[in-house]
Amino acid sequence: MINYPLREGLFERFTRLVExxxxxxxxxxxxNNKLLxxxxxxxxxxxxLGDYCWNGDCSNCLIWYEAxxxxxxxxxxxxxxxxxxxxxxGLSPSLKDDLAVGEAPTTLV
Numbered sequence: 001m002i003n004y005p006l007r008e009g010l011f012e013r014f015t016r017l018v019e020x021x022x023x024x025x026x027x028x029x030x031x032n033n034k035l036l037x038x039x040x041x042x043x044x045x046x047x048x049l050g051d052y053c054w055n056g057d058c059s060n061c062l063i064w065y066e067a068x069x070x071x072x073x074x075x076x077x078x079x080x081x082x083x084x085x086x087x088x089x090g091l092s093p094s095l096k097d098d099l100a101v102g103e104a105p106t107t108l109v
Contacts (some may be wrong), residue, residue: 011037018084023091023101031084035077036061039099046098054078064090 014030020038021027029038036054039061040047052060061077066087077095091101 011041018082020082020084020086020088022088022099025101029082031082033082035063035075035080035082035088038082039077039095043099046100050098051094052078060092060094062092063088063095 011030012032012034014032016031017028018031019026019028027038027042029041033041036047036052050060052058056076056079059076062074063077063080064072064074065080066089067073072089091099095101
């Protein structure tokens with residue numbers, strides 16, 4: 001298991017990081033976690049202090065992603081678990097701001 005003592009209890013147990021794509025940027029995030037927690041792993045302070053309910057009552061963490069058949073689907077990041085190779089094609093305005101997506105081409109890896 002990867003040991004991150006400052007984050008103990010925040011994330012579901014994971015033994016490795018998996019690569020995903022967020023609006024054309026690559027990121028390594030903890031397996032076995034919901035996407036909103038993965039986003040928090042990438043930008044701890046911004047997402048921790050962001051306007052998210054964490055339980056599906058709002059739509060501030062709305063994302064769009066490629067399903068297995070190539071179809072674009074929407075989901076709440078607080079409800080959807082990450083999958084290795086997941087491609088996220090769109091983010092809510094709150095997530096765009098907190099993840100600084102669209103400001104400059106970057107690689108989050």
